[in-house]
Amino acid sequence: xxxxxxxxxxxxxxxxxxxxxxxxxxxxxxxxxxxxxxxxxxxxxxxxxxxxxxxxxxxxxxxxxxxxxxxxxxxxxxxxxxxxxxxxxxxxxxxxxxxxxxxxxxxxxxxxxxxxxxxxxxxxxxxxxxxxxxxxxxxxxxxxxxxxxxxxxxxxxxxxxxxxxxxxxxxxxxxxxxxxxxxxxxxxxxxxxxxxxxxxxxxxxxxxxxxxxxxxxxxxxxxxxxxxxxxxxxxxxxxxxxxxxxxxxxxxxxxxxxxxxxxxxxxxxxxxxxxxxxxxxxxxxxxxxxxxxxxxxxxxxxxxxxxxxxxxxxxxxxxxxxxxxxxxxxxxxxxxxxxxxxxxxxxxxxxxxxxxxxxxxxxxxxxxxxxxxxxxxxxxxxxxxxxxxxxxxxxxxxxxxxxxxxxxxxxxxxxxxxxxxxxxxxxxxxxxxxxxxxxxxxxxxxxxxx
Amino acid sequence: xxxxxxxxxxxxxxxxxxxxxxxxxxxxxxxxxxxxxxxxxxxxxxxxxxxxxxxxxxxxxxxxxxxxxxxxxxxxxxxxxxxxxxxxxxxxxxxxxxxxxxxxxxxxxxxxxxxxxxxxxxxxxxxxxxxxxxxxxxxxxxxxxxxxxxxxxxxxxxxxxxxxxxxxxxxxxxxxxxxxxxxxxxxxxxxxxxxxxxxxxxxxxxxxxxxxxxxxxxxxxxxxxxxxxxxxxxxxxxxxxxxxxxxxxxxxxxxxxxxxxxxxxxxxxxxxxxxxxxxxxxxxxxxxxxxxxxxxxxxxxxxxxxxxxxxxxxxxxxxxxxxxxxxxxxxxxxxxxxxxxxxxxxxxxxxxxxxxxxxxxxxxxxxxxxxxxxxxxxxxxxxxxxxxxxxxxxxxxxxxxxxxxxxxxxxxxxxxxxxxxxxxxxxxxxxxxxxxxxxxxxxxxxxxxxxxxxxxxxxxxxxxxxxxxxxxxxxxxxxxxxxxxxxx
Numbered sequence: 001x002x003x004x005x006x007x008x009x010x011x012x013x014x015x016x017x018x019x020x021x022x023x024x025x026x027x028x029x030x031x032x033x034x035x036x037x038x039x040x041x042x043x044x045x046x047x048x049x050x051x052x053x054x055x056x057x058x059x060x061x062x063x064x065x066x067x068x069x070x071x072x073x074x075x076x077x078x079x080x081x082x083x084x085x086x087x088x089x090x091x092x093x094x095x096x097x098x099x100x101x102x103x104x105x106x107x108x109x110x111x112x113x114x115x116x117x118x119x120x121x122x123x124x125x126x127x128x129x130x131x132x133x134x135x136x137x138x139x140x141x142x143x144x145x146x147x148x149x150x151x152x153x154x155x156x157x158x159x160x161x162x163x164x165x166x167x168x169x170x171x172x173x174x175x176x177x178x179x180x181x182x183x184x185x186x187x188x189x190x191x192x193x194x195x196x197x198x199x200x201x202x203x204x205x206x207x208x209x210x211x212x213x214x215x216x217x218x219x220x221x222x223x224x225x226x227x228x229x230x231x232x233x234x235x236x237x238x239x240x241x242x243x244x245x246x247x248x249x250x251x252x253x254x255x256x257x258x259x260x261x262x263x264x265x266x267x268x269x270x271x272x273x274x275x276x277x278x279x280x281x282x283x284x285x286x287x288x289x290x291x292x293x294x295x296x297x298x299x300x301x302x303x304x305x306x307x308x309x310x311x312x313x314x315x316x317x318x319x320x321x322x323x324x325x326x327x328x329x330x331x332x333x334x335x336x337x338x339x340x341x342x343x344x345x346x347x348x349x350x351x352x353x354x355x356x357x358x359x360x361x362x363x364x365x366x367x368x369x370x371x372x373x374x375x376x377x378x379x380x381x382x383x384x385x386x387x388x389x390x391x392x393x394x395x396x397x398x399x400x401x402x403x404x405x406x407x408x409x410x411x412x413x414x415x416x417x418x419x420x421x422x423x424x425x426x427x428x429x430x431x432x433x434x435x436x437x438x439x440x441x442x443x444x445x446x447x448x449x450x
Numbered sequence: 451x452x453x454x455x456x457x458x459x460x461x462x463x464x465x466x467x468x469x470x471x472x473x474x475x476x477x478x479x480x481x482x483x484x485x486x487x488x489x490x491x492x493x494x495x496x497x498x499x500x501x502x503x504x505x506x507x508x509x510x511x512x513x514x515x516x517x518x519x520x521x522x523x524x525x526x527x528x529x530x531x532x533x534x535x536x537x538x539x540x541x542x543x544x545x546x547x548x549x550x551x552x553x554x555x556x557x558x559x560x561x562x563x564x565x566x567x568x569x570x571x572x573x574x575x576x577x578x579x580x581x582x583x584x585x586x587x588x589x590x591x592x593x594x595x596x597x598x599x600x601x602x603x604x605x606x607x608x609x610x611x612x613x614x615x616x617x618x619x620x621x622x623x624x625x626x627x628x629x630x631x632x633x634x635x636x637x638x639x640x641x642x643x644x645x646x647x648x649x650x651x652x653x654x655x656x657x658x659x660x661x662x663x664x665x666x667x668x669x670x671x672x673x674x675x676x677x678x679x680x681x682x683x684x685x686x687x688x689x690x691x692x693x694x695x696x697x698x699x700x701x702x703x704x705x706x707x708x709x710x711x712x713x714x715x716x717x718x719x720x721x722x723x724x725x726x727x728x729x730x731x732x733x734x735x736x737x738x739x740x741x742x743x744x745x746x747x748x749x750x751x752x753x754x755x756x757x758x759x760x761x762x763x764x765x766x767x768x769x770x771x772x773x774x775x776x777x778x779x780x781x782x783x784x785x786x787x788x789x790x791x792x793x794x795x796x797x798x799x800x801x802x803x804x805x806x807x808x809x810x811x812x813x814x815x816x817x818x819x820x821x822x823x824x825x826x827x828x829x830x831x832x833x834x835x836x837x838x839x840x841x842x843x844x845x846x847x848x849x850x851x852x853x854x855x856x857x858x859x860x861x862x863x864x865x866x867x868x869x870x871x872x873x874x875x876x877x878x879x880x881x882x883x884x885x886x887x888x889x890x891x892x893x894x895x896x897x898x899x900x901x902x903x904x905x906x907x908x909x910x911x912x913x914x915x916x917x918x919x920x921x922x923x924x925x926x927x928x929x930x931x932x933x934x935x936x937x938x
Contacts, residue, residue, distance in 0.1 A: 043793030057539030059554035064542035090513030091506035106509035107723035132580035135774035172770035176626030274545030274775025276726030299923035302916040318616035327620035334722030345466035364474035
């Protein structure tokens with residue numbers, strides 16, 4: 001199948017090695033455990049395998065067949081055909097990390113361009129080659145802030161409106177830092193408050209203040225005040241973004257963020273049940289020696305020709321070993337390439353158009369839904385493409401009803417915020433049509449009559 | 451001439467894709483929040499496709515030729531994997547959908563957990579970790595949690611052999627563990643006396659790569675594991691080198707307590723120029739309660755005509771969530787496809803041919819290159835890239851010269867315990883002819899090193915770029931494209 005050896009070749013090779021049988025190569029393996037019988041189904045041909053996988057795939061109901069109003073950190077945007085065409089090229093797909101720059105300039109220049117596009121999109125000075133996803137990028141930001149203050153500032157302030165998975169991941173990553181306090185998102189907190197309310201928690205022991213923008217509930221707030229309070233206290237500010245929203249919105253670099261992280265999935269990556277996605281991480285140049293992950297820099301070759309190379313590698317695990325502050329090695333190279341192709345194809349006008357369309361569809365859906373008797377807006381703040389609705393019935397009940405009509409409803413906020421039982425988080429993208437939104441409104445109306 | 455950057459190719463007014471006009475009544479944009487400038491390039495579709503096609507031509511890849519990077523297992527990536535991962539029912543499934551609508555995904559994940567357990571001899575598997583290093587981190591967190599749960603929080607020492615991957619020590623220190631290096635003995639095994647001396651009541655565990663980065667199976671594996679267990683520690687296996695062992699031995703059977711898998715190595719998912727990977731972790735019975743959440747499990751048993759209902763479960767003493775959603779599902783589909791095609795017999799053949807290929811290549815170059823730990827190797831081996839009578843020639847020069855013969859170099863300068871190391875892993879997907887050609891190039895280069903070393907020192911001569919000025923890159927730190935308007 002994928003091993004090309006013929007029987008004759010195997011015996012020729014064994015002879016060259018100086019043994020008679022394959023078994024002689026494994027004499028060092030403890031005999032009592034050698035050659036276990038593995039209880040796996042017999043291997044299948046490619047044709048049969050494809051059929052089996054097709055069956056599994058078809059037993060799902062997905063955004064491919066359903067009108068999707070589900071977001072909560074992963075969004076059903078349209079990915080132009082060119083994106084997949086490029087990332088399927090074997091030269092990108094089957095290359096390793098570009099440790100040998102002379103024969104990896106394709107990957108290196110693409111990462112360099114990724115760094116450039118993301119830096120410009122977020123308004124930051126530098127961007128690394130990626131983290132695993134939006135959640136681990138957050139955790140790496142928290143680790144970086146902690147080490148920037150050499151562990152002497154032991155408080156991290158988290159907005160409760162950061163994606164719950166991101167906050168959980170930060171806590172998991174930081175469990176070895178036993179002197180650390182993570183606060184701001186305790187269960188009792190008022191979820192409707194402006195992020196500026198977090199300022200009472202910021203003091204000279206605070207290393208990092210973390211805000212999401214637009215936040216998990218889709219809201220957009222002016223963050224200038226909270227950034228200023230944090231900076232006055234000497235703390236750093238990190239902002240988690242949805243990169244599509246930055247096609248319209250002021251980038252965090254312009255209001256003083258020290259670190260911008262984000263989930264890069266909306267930039268042309270498939271939903272794929274949650275991964276592989278792309279962890280965006282951008283910061284100011286002054287922190288360049290503190291950041292984790294790979295960086296590509298421009299240089300020249302021996303003939304003076306422009307070329308690219310992995311740089312500042314002394315920060316990384318393979319050099320610093322136990323003194324490294326991050327162990328990241330393999331990251332999301334191909335996903336970073338996909339987002340680079342996506343941003344290149346859309347460009348200045350395309351990204352703005354996608355952001356605007358997502359905004360417009362979401363606002364239309366919101367206006368229609370709050371007119372249905374029984375459904376209420378949870379808040380009146382500006383929002384981007386996602387919003388919270390208080391529902392007249394349990395959210396899971398409504399969602400099953402929607403599914404019967406070919407609609408994938410919103411996220412049940414009660415699952416993670418007990419105070420928001422009965423509240424649904426709905427998202428729109430450019431993919432949603434007016435007709436789909438009309439269908440959603442009809443079924444939501446119908447549900448109240450049952 | 452180098453390929454221009456996206457910004458240099460940009461022409462005001464172009465776009466590569468159009469979207470429909472809004473079909474809904476318009477709402478005012480939030481004027482206080484609008485950015486004034488969006489500095490992205492402007493290109494047509496053909497500009498973009500040509501640009502990235504040009505870039506692709508500058509890359510070396512497995513699709514072109516052998517990629518013998520030690521410990522990276524750069525095997526052929528079957529194309530069927532790319533087809534299955536893109537099937538609409540997988541690719542368009544949203545991670546937050548009700549579980550009733552994603553039973554296909556969950557069944558696949560459950561089955562993959564079971565298969566990986568069967569292949570490795572463990573009792574539980576998490577599919578969450580995003581890469582090998584992420585899996586190691588999760589593993590060390592579980593070791594820490596295990597000892598703390600037994601009110602034995604003083605156990606903070608992680609032993610790591612000097613032949614270990616660089617991620618091992620970094621993964622341990624990230625969670626506040628203390629790293630102690632254990633030396634190797636003259637045959638490339640863990641030095642048993644040094645190991646015993648390092649074992650005390652602060653021992654949390656040992657992180658062991660077996661076969662190690664010399665490509666050698668530890669001759670005292672059972673003793674090593676017993677010593678650590680006796681001292682109250684756990685044994686973590688770095689599964690980066692599992693490609694030598696499938697159907698040969700199950701790490702769980704010989705006493706490993708936990709191990710990560712690299713699906714992007716052993717199970718053929720493509721490396722993508724630096725990810726995405728996937729690093730599931732298998733654990734023995736005593737650690738299953740500490741696995742990260744969520745796990746996939748059967749939450750309602752099958753009944754007569756009805757299949758079981760799969761769902762998510764939170765282990766009782768979980769270390770918590772380690773990333774958003776449920777792991778690199780697209781990579782899991784590829785690995786599932788690979789295992790389904792191979793079955794038990796096929797996987798054993800994979801490991802046997804991987805080991806045969808490495809030993810064959812070793813036999814072909816043994817007379818020409820010094821092999822510091824010379825015995826039957828597993829899936830890889832380490833040679834010295836230097837000769838006493840070829841002064842000034844380094845492993846790096848050999849690596850660069852290989853490019854002139856259209857070969858990707860082996861891993862070099864690793865493991866650190868071999869001077870001028872060349873770490874060579876051919877993988878099972880290379881044919882005898884491909885190995886012969888690679889061996890011939892290595893032998894020819896050895897000859898050149900003695901007769902005309904400048905050929906090596908100046909190499910590569912034929913690659914898209916010559917050797918790079920890495921000092922300049924680190925000094926100037928140009929990390930973003932110049933935008934044309936900034937040039938002035």
